[in-house]
Amino acid sequence: MSTIDAPPRVIFESPALLADRSTHYCPGCGHGVVHRLVAEVLGELGLGPKTIAVAPVGCAVFIYDYLELDFIEAPHGRAPAVATGVRRVRPDAFVLTYQGDGDLAAIGTGEIVHAAARGEPITAVFVNNGVYGMTGGQMAPTTLLGQRTTSTPTGRQPALHGYPIPITEMLALLPGVAYAARGSVADAGSIGRTKAYLRRACEVQLARAGFAIVEVISNCPVGWGMTPLESIEHLRTVVAAAYPPGVLVDRLKEAPAARGGGAGRVEAPGERQRATGPAPAEG
Amino acid sequence: MNPRRTLMKGNEAIAEAAIQAGCDAYFGYPITPQAELLEWMARRMPELGRVFVQAESELGAINMALGAAATGARVLVSSSSPGISLMAEAMSYLAGSEVPLVLVNVMRGGPGLGSIGPSQSDYLQAVKGHGHGDYRTPVLAPASVAEAIELVPTAFELAERYRTPVIILADGIIGQAMEPVEERFRAPERAPADWAVGGADGRPPRVVKSLHLRNEDLDAHNRHLQEKFRTIAEREVRWAGEQLDDAELVVVAYGTAARVARTAIHRARGSGLRAGLFRPISLWPFPSHELAEIASRIQGILVVELSMGQLVEDVRLAVEGRVPIAFEGHAGGVVPTPGEVVDALERLAAATVPVPAGGSR
Amino acid sequence: MLTAPLEASELRSPLSAASPTPHPPEGRPPGFRPLSIRTDRCKGCELCVAACPHQALALDRSAVNPLGYHPVRLIDPAACTSCAICARVCPDTVFTVYAPPRLSASRPGAAASAAVAGAGEGALR
Secondary structure, eight states: OOSSSSOOOOEOOOOTTTTOOOOOOOOOOOOHHHHHHHHHHHTTTTOOEEEEEESSSGGGGHHHHOOOEEEEOOOOOOOOOOHHHHHOOTTTSSSEEOOOOOHHIITTTHHHHHHHHOOOEEEEEEOOOOTTTTTTTTOTTTTTOOOTTTBTTTTOOOHHHHOOOOOOHHHHTTTTEEEEEEOOOSSSHHHHHHHHHHHHHHHHHTTTEEEEEEEEEEOOOHHHSHHHHHHHHHHHHHHHHHHHOOOEEEHHHOTTTOOSSSSOOOOTOOSSOOOOSSOOOOO | OOOOEEEEEEEHHHHHHHHHHHOOOEEEEEOOOOOOHHHHHHHHHHTTTTTEEEEESSHHHHHHHHHHTTOOOOOEEEOHHHHHHHHHHHHHHHHHHHHOEEEEEEESSSSOOOOSSBOOOHHHHHTSSSSSSOOOEEOOSSSHHHHHHHHHHHHHHHHHHOEEEEEEEEHHHHHHHHHEOOOOHHHHOOOOOOOOOOOOOSSSOEOOOOOOOOOOHHHHHHHHHHHHHHHHHHOOEEEEEEEEOOEEEEOOOOHHHHHHHHHHHHHHHHTOOOOEEEESSSSEEEEOOOOOOOOSSSSEEEEEEESSEEEEEEEHHHHHTTEEEEEEOOOOTTTOOHHHHHHHHHHHHHHHOOOOOTTOO | OSSSSOOOOOOOOOOHHHHHOOOOOOTOOOOOOSEEEEEEOOOOHHHHHHOOOOOOEEEETTOOOOTOOOEESSSOOOGOOOHHHHHHHHHTTOOOEEOOOOOEEEESSSHHHHHHHHTTTTTTO
């Protein structure tokens, strides 16, 4: 007869840095997944106590209620500038921004380009769902041609509305950008790769190698006029074709000793141990 | 020990005063007539291991400052009128989030691109809030390079004591003038910043924000802010008077206009006109009570500004019709001359009812 | 643009076509629950239902949670392999996933009931 000599092992649970509360996000919205990945990665690297994060304006404006981190709320689009100020006066802190497509690629284009050009050693998370969710589903800079939104009711047309902006590809051209990658939340495999990109983007900051950005293409069921399942399918096929996932540039890999602001490589607490569980209890 | 006496340009003196006051970080963007302030910081801050960033725009600069100040750092930003307009959004966020910061506006001609000449045409912008929403910002107006050096540490103190942005309102003449000053620098103590972010290490996370989505929450927050502004208004009024005791006519002016007025008053006294100077140093909170008291015993007020008339509105509010008010002003970088001010005083004397020397009406 | 909502069955994970449901190892103790589900957090989005390679999940249309949604339910516990794909795709982190306990050929009794208690609803370490 076979019996048990140990309780079942937990192989997946909510990370400690993710607040224990329901979110305001719509059913199926990718923000929930990306928040969790950020919580997992920061927890595994032991960065919770050192992180100063910058919140956007957009659906994720309440991110400070969902992640157990110190947060500064930035005006719309200004997060990379706010993060620059933090980075400069707090060399010891871990600095993270979280922005949507309006925040980063419309009103905040100037701030993100210049933070990237300066090579600010911050980690930028860019959730691109091709629409302005919070304000009711208007066109974003990354809205696809032909896509119907509340401000392009007959579909986006170049002559009237211009073309979608491949902002991450543009940023990847800048020498100050040490890491640029695009992930997706379309399925478990994509989510796993996105987590790896986020982790890499954090490591790049810890190495003070330069600016790091991870774009995550995500779904907006309500903004796209689809069910959550339809939106995932649309994300996996149509959106991924226009914004292909993958690593755009990884300069840390190419020249690990080339950059660094003088402080050398700073190892994060807990970095050596690949923790599978949550970080030790935070205050 | 006697402080050193040197010739300093206003912009540079303001910058050095901030450095000596313990400024941790400076963010700015070049704009005439305050580029020297940025350049002084560009040289000195790295020498001291402190933070200097020339941002991509004034918009970038003020938002970098917001981030740095939210960690409790002592932060200075400077610009001039068109750049200050770009900062209106962030000033509203700074006020709403209660983040301390000192902003120097070296005013130039406007509106729009205007000119690079000196002006005082950002008075209303500075004292009436500048960005959206219900808030006030303390505004300090130096009338000389020496006074600017004094007011910089005071501005940091006010900013940190009350968790508010504070504006130092100078003009292009003060910014560019070179004057002999004693290097009386001061480093105020830092107020405890138990609200600041720095990493939630062994404590609950903190959020620096201005969003209060529930109407009741925002109403309560606004009442709290108004309570703060009432306290500031009670405690932080600053002004100076010259030859007011027996004055029959009073010139109200600040900054460079006050220096012109001072010369005019000396000349007017020389020809028998009993004129005095009421010089607000805090433009907000405005010395309303003090001005109202003086207004009750004089013949008339002349407001002199390097603008088309902004301070004069607050003078009218304070005086409440007790006494006639005349205005003398120019815009566009044109500075009123003492002669023009004397002429205006004489016209005011002729048009108003005399009062006995030293008595009330 | 799609005109009719797709059923979860039409959007199945590619894994399910490639590998028919493998049966969990023999000897899994009765009462072992591979998942605990925060039904109060579920928003009924069905991403997990479609992503599960073994069709082990479905919305419980007989129930409505305090948020107003039909929460997900593990309808075929025997088919669940603790792959945690559901947990990874869930935007609301409603799942905690457990691996089946290790088996040994000794010490019956008390250890078994302890294992079942440890795998109960809402058990987060």
